[in-house]
Amino acid sequence: MSSAILEVENLNTWFYTRRGIVKAVNGMNYSLYAGECLCLVGESGCGKSVSALSLLRLFDSPPGKIVQGRVLYNGTDLVACSPDRLRAVRGKDIAMVFQNAQSALNPVFTVGDQMMEQIKAHDGLDRNDVLTKAKMLLEEMRIPGAARALKMYPHQMSGGMKQRAMIAMSLSCDPKILIADEPTTSVDVTIRAQIMHILKDLKARRNMSIIFITHDLSLVSEIGDRAAVVYAGKVVETATVTNIMNNPSHPYTSGLISCLPDISSGMKRLPSIPGNTPNPLNMPAGCPFHPRCSKAMEICRRVEPGLVHIADDHTVACHLYGPGAGGSR
Amino acid sequence: MTESKIPVGKRARLSVYFNKRLAQYYWERLQKNKLSLAGMGFIIFLMLLGIFGPFFTQDPTYSDFNLANIPPLGFSRQESVYDIKTNEFITTVIEGRPDHPLGTDSKGRDMLAMLISGARISLLVGLIATGIAVFIGVVIGVLSAYLGGWVDNVLMRFTDIMMTFPFFLLLVLIVFLFGPSLAIIVLVIGLTGWTGAARLIRSEALSLRTRDFITASRALGASDGRIMFNHLIPNVASLIIVMSTLSIPGVIMSEAALSFIGLGDPMRTSWGTILNAGQHTLDTAWWVAVEPGIMLFLTVLSFNFFGDGLRDAFDPQASI
Numbered sequence: 001m002s003s004a005i006l007e008v009e010n011l012n013t014w015f016y017t018r019r020g021i022v023k024a025v026n027g028m029n030y031s032l033y034a035g036e037c038l039c040l041v042g043e044s045g046c047g048k049s050v051s052a053l054s055l056l057r058l059f060d061s062p063p064g065k066i067v068q069g070r071v072l073y074n075g076t077d078l079v080a081c082s083p084d085r086l087r088a089v090r091g092k093d094i095a096m097v098f099q100n101a102q103s104a105l106n107p108v109f110t111v112g113d114q115m116m117e118q119i120k121a122h123d124g125l126d127r128n129d130v131l132t133k134a135k136m137l138l139e140e141m142r143i144p145g146a147a148r149a150l151k152m153y154p155h156q157m158s159g160g161m162k163q164r165a166m167i168a169m170s171l172s173c174d175p176k177i178l179i180a181d182e183p184t185t186s187v188d189v190t191i192r193a194q195i196m197h198i199l200k201d202l203k204a205r206r207n208m209s210i211i212f213i214t215h216d217l218s219l220v221s222e223i224g225d226r227a228a229v230v231y232a233g234k235v236v237e238t239a240t241v242t243n244i245m246n247n248p249s250h251p252y253t254s255g256l257i258s259c260l261p262d263i264s265s266g267m268k269r270l271p272s273i274p275g276n277t278p279n280p281l282n283m284p285a286g287c288p289f290h291p292r293c294s295k296a297m298e299i300c301r302r303v304e305p306g307l308v309h310i311a312d313d314h315t316v317a318c319h320l321y322g323p324g325a326g327g328s329r
Numbered sequence: 330m331t332e333s334k335i336p337v338g339k340r341a342r343l344s345v346y347f348n349k350r351l352a353q354y355y356w357e358r359l360q361k362n363k364l365s366l367a368g369m370g371f372i373i374f375l376m377l378l379g380i381f382g383p384f385f386t387q388d389p390t391y392s393d394f395n396l397a398n399i400p401p402l403g404f405s406r407q408e409s410v411y412d413i414k415t416n417e418f419i420t421t422v423i424e425g426r427p428d429h430p431l432g433t434d435s436k437g438r439d440m441l442a443m444l445i446s447g448a449r450i451s452l453l454v455g456l457i458a459t460g461i462a463v464f465i466g467v468v469i470g471v472l473s474a475y476l477g478g479w480v481d482n483v484l485m486r487f488t489d490i491m492m493t494f495p496f497f498l499l500l501v502l503i504v505f506l507f508g509p510s511l512a513i514i515v516l517v518i519g520l521t522g523w524t525g526a527a528r529l530i531r532s533e534a535l536s537l538r539t540r541d542f543i544t545a546s547r548a549l550g551a552s553d554g555r556i557m558f559n560h561l562i563p564n565v566a567s568l569i570i571v572m573s574t575l576s577i578p579g580v581i582m583s584e585a586a587l588s589f590i591g592l593g594d595p596m597r598t599s600w601g602t603i604l605n606a607g608q609h610t611l612d613t614a615w616w617v618a619v620e621p622g623i624m625l626f627l628t629v630l631s632f633n634f635f636g637d638g639l640r641d642a643f644d645p646q647a648s649i
Contacts, residue, residue: 053544056547056548058548060539087550087551088550089550090547090550091548091549095548095549096545098541098544098548099541100541103540103541104541104542105542105545106542106546107542108563108564117551117559118549166545169549170549173550
């Protein structure tokens with residue numbers, strides 16, 4: 001694979017609330033290579049979405065603040081660069097698709113208006129070209145009757161159409177990177193299949209890099225090239241999807257995977273990981289996963305594990321694999 | 330569906346504010362509220378009167394003491410004059426005359442001409458002052474909600490201070506200092522009346538700001554200004570229209586009150602001025618005070634009914 005086009009280094013996004021500091025993203029590291037799909041996987045509230053919003057500094061500030069870390073895109077640090085520079089990157093280089101297309105479109109404009117505003121803002125095309133481009137994008141999204149759809153208001157569209165229109169809009173400036181924040185949670189399975197298909201298609205045809213945020217491991221195996229498992233605002237394991245699925249190394253990852261229903265196993269009841277994600281206001285000391293971990297050791301309670309390379313392109317943050325730890329798989 | 334040109338750019342922006350099908354829909358909803366229609370009718374009537382009326386009536390400031398205190402058409406008034414020679418009261422009956430259909434005041438000025446002039450002043454003040462107030466209110470409200478943080482704090486505390494000012498006292502003071510001209514009155518009412526609008530718009534924009542489409546357009550590279558103008562303000566457009574309509578009556582009343590206490594523009598005849606002139610002759614020539622009173626009453630009521638109707642028509646949740 002080629003070199004990374006986006007590198008996230010030790011990213012910390014904290015929210016200063018009245019009840020204390022919520023460390024939503026707490027030292028996150030990952031890189032994205034050109035033309036690949038990286039999946040951020042994790043439970044609700046583990047910081048996947050905030051980490052994606054942090055890339056473009058889209059969270060509310062205050063209370064949110066990036067206290068540390070770098071996001072390197074083409075040599076520019078998106079954390080430190082000026083708002084104007086960042087605005088030029090948004091949409092043009094890195095675009096984002098939101099979870100809830102229902103509310104991610106402005107209700108008082110037609111979809112066409114919104115798409116054209118977007119196209120015009122970034123490349124100064126003239127009227128007819130803008131119109132043609134908007135129509136082409138909708139057709140690429142396989143929205144039936146694209147010319148008609150342009151004149152529709154969001155409330156006149158179905159949820160799936162809206163989500164696809166949203167993707168079309170985010171593609172209007174040919175971004176290099178698409179961040180898809182659970183784009184399929186609010187749509188039914190047929191539309192989900194369509195959207196996944198579209199995303200795969202985009203990746204193949206436009207050589208676009210995708211950061212796909214999800215809690216659904218089946219989607220990960222469908223679309224992902226690599227996956228980063230996120231827990232308590234940190235990446236605990238990064239590997240290719242095949243590796244993650246067949247050879248999960250972090251106890252959390254293997255826990256997640258064992259929760260997937262398997263038709264051949266004949267089990268009556270699905271296993272689950274005991275406990276809940278830790279309270280972000282009150283993180284456990286040491287490894288944040290240790291209270292729920294079946295393989296927790298004495299050291300886990302005291303020392304936070306660092307990332308360890310256990311194989312080519314497979315890193316994991318767990319004391320089972322550390323140089324000092326005697327644990328084996 | 331036929332292929333038609335889709336508006337882009339400026340026309341597209343305007344299409345938000347005027348969309349034929351949407352206008353049709355609102356019009357149908359508005360029509361269900363008869364009081365509101367009546368209000369709208371009266372407002373249109375008043376506007377036509379204010380615009381064209383003065384070309385057809387006599388000069389409202391022209392006075393003729395021989396024709397003082399003529400009652401309106403269909404009414405009569407008895408006038409008793411003590412005759413020194415005969416030591417008797419001579420009672421004459423004064424009937425309303427068709428050339429002064431609404432009567433005259435104690436200086437013999439034509440009531441119809443004065444009322445029509447007053448309509449022009451009231452609408453002028455009402456519309457322009459409200460326009461200024463709503464404009465400031467929208468700017469402050471949207472900026473405050475969208476930028477948040479210390480900007481919000483400063484702007485809202487400033488609004489609080491403006492709200493605690495005794496508005497009428499301020500009005501009187503400024504008119505006293507700068508002299509009573511219509512422009513000053515309009516400016517003062519406009520520059521002090523924006524506080525309610527600012528708060529209303531702010532609260533609406535605050536809830537809009539957290540909606541995903543705002544974050545989405547930021548994610549696609551929209552600037553702050555673009556978000557405020559193209560996404561926040563169109564979404565509060567209906568609120569702005571309703572709010573303006575409902576704040577016009579208050580402004581008209583303020584102007585009338587100011588004229589009534591004698592701080593109105595002396596060069597122009599407004600309803601407040603006529604009310605003031607009529608208060609001394611309430612027992613003999615009642616119509617001088619009652620006629621502008623009725624006009625004020627109907628105008629304020631019409632704007633309120635119309636505003637209520639608009640609010641219901643624009644509110645998708647309201648069942649009409």
